[in-house]
Amino acid sequence: xxxxxxxxxxxxxxxxxxxxxxxxxxxxxxxxxxxxxxxxxxxxxxxxxxxxxxxxxxxxxxxxxxxxxxxxxxxxxxxxxxxxxxxxxxxxxxxxxxxxxxxxxxxxxxxx
Amino acid sequence: xxxxxxxxxxxxxxxxxxxxxxxxxxxxxxxxxxxxxxxxxxxxxxxxxxxxxxxxxxxxxxxxxxxxxxxxxxxxxxxxxxxxxxxxxxxxxxxxxxxxxxxxxxxxxxx
Numbered sequence: 001x002x003x004x005x006x007x008x009x010x011x012x013x014x015x016x017x018x019x020x021x022x023x024x025x026x027x028x029x030x031x032x033x034x035x036x037x038x039x040x041x042x043x044x045x046x047x048x049x050x051x052x053x054x055x056x057x058x059x060x061x062x063x064x065x066x067x068x069x070x071x072x073x074x075x076x077x078x079x080x081x082x083x084x085x086x087x088x089x090x091x092x093x094x095x096x097x098x099x100x101x102x103x104x105x106x107x108x109x110x111x112x
Numbered sequence: 113x114x115x116x117x118x119x120x121x122x123x124x125x126x127x128x129x130x131x132x133x134x135x136x137x138x139x140x141x142x143x144x145x146x147x148x149x150x151x152x153x154x155x156x157x158x159x160x161x162x163x164x165x166x167x168x169x170x171x172x173x174x175x176x177x178x179x180x181x182x183x184x185x186x187x188x189x190x191x192x193x194x195x196x197x198x199x200x201x202x203x204x205x206x207x208x209x210x211x212x213x214x215x216x217x218x219x220x221x222x223x
Contacts, residue, residue, distance in 0.1 A: 002155065033210055042201060042215040043156070056209040090155055092211075099144055101211050103155035 003027065006091050006104035014112055018079040021107045025072055025093030031055070032074040033101060034066055037088040049074055081111045120217055127223040131192045135185040135202035135214055142204040146211065147176060147187045150199045159187070159200075189219075197221045 003026035013019055025032050034046040036059075045058030049068035060066075063081075068074040078085060088108050092101035125131050137145070143164040148156035162169045162176045162185075169176050175188040185202050199218050203211040 002157075004155075035213075043203075043213040045210045045212060048210045058210065092155075099205065100146060100158055100161055102158070103148075105155050 002102040004104035010108050012110045021076040023074045023091030029093035031094045033092045034076050035090045086111045122218045124220045131189040133187045133200050133217045137183045142206050144205040146203045148201045192221050194221045
């Protein structure tokens with residue numbers, strides 16, 4: 001168990017809908033990262049938050065947004081969903097040094 | 113585009129053999145590298161890391177080698193076991209921004 005909790009584990013929704021994925025980092029970790037992993041693909045970096053502030057953006061679509069709350073949990077909002085958004089979405093957290101990132105078990109999103 | 117990649121998408125070995133998984137990176141400013149293992153349906157799991165001021169680091173049955181001259185990283189797994197079957201990713205951390213991952217190598221171990 002990495003200590004990073006993601007909910008829900010599975011999500012099935014229709015095109016055009018909006019969903020929210022939730023991540024609770026390891027106790028004491030200030031950094032939260034979101035990644036997308038499509039079928040047979042590597043992990044694409046989406047966004048990084050540190051202590052409530054956005055630190056870095058990767059290949060995140062404008063339809064996607066994220067935030068990190070004062071209690072350090074983070075949410076990834078995906079809107080106007082398309083079939084191609086079906087993927088595994090991972091959250092990871094790391095400590096002050098920002099080195100090793102610990103990953104949650106992911107949320108599998110299926111858009112139908 | 114990606115700055116981290118792996119040379120081979122798949123690697124098949126026999127149980128007990130040593131495995132070597134390779135990774136090339138292109139960003140010379142990267143100062144920290146990690147190897148992750150991902151089993152089916154699970155999140156990536158940390159295996160071993162190395163900083164750019166080192167060229168070798170050993171763990172339990174695993175060794176990471178870093179060659180900064182040619183921007184190459186490798187993971188060596190000794191006495192590979194069926195439980196080592198998974199997808200292996202190398203990742204680089206560029207000045208503490210985020211870990212950038214390559215596409216991964218699928219390791220299959222047959223007994």
